[in-house]
Amino acid sequence: MKASKIAYKPVGLALGALSGMVASGLFKQAWKVLGHDEDAPDATDEDRGWSEVLLAATLQGAIFAGVKAAVGRAGAAATRRLTGTWPG
Numbered sequence: 819m820k821a822s823k824i825a826y827k828p829v830g831l832a833l834g835a836l837s838g839m840v841a842s843g844l845f846k847q848a849w850k851v852l853g854h855d856e857d858a859p860d861a862t863d864e865d866r867g868w869s870e871v872l873l874a875a876t877l878q879g880a881i882f883a884g885v886k887a888a889v890g891r892a893g894a895a896a897t898r899r900l901t902g903t904w905p906g
Contacts, residue, residue: 823906838882
């Protein structure tokens, strides 16, 4: 394994945690904007319908994936600027 890849591991983990926090906040705000309750439904929430549960899960997945990709790409680009090598 390349040294740059090993050195990037802790950075990648920190960026992953940061992206999770950012994505969580974005999802909560998006759910409020859509006019739904304060909290998104869980799959086992008996009082919520299929469409609401699936909409929440789809929106949450899309936001988390988008934020993770953006933060990961930005981290890799910053690593290249600093070290001259791509971490992957």
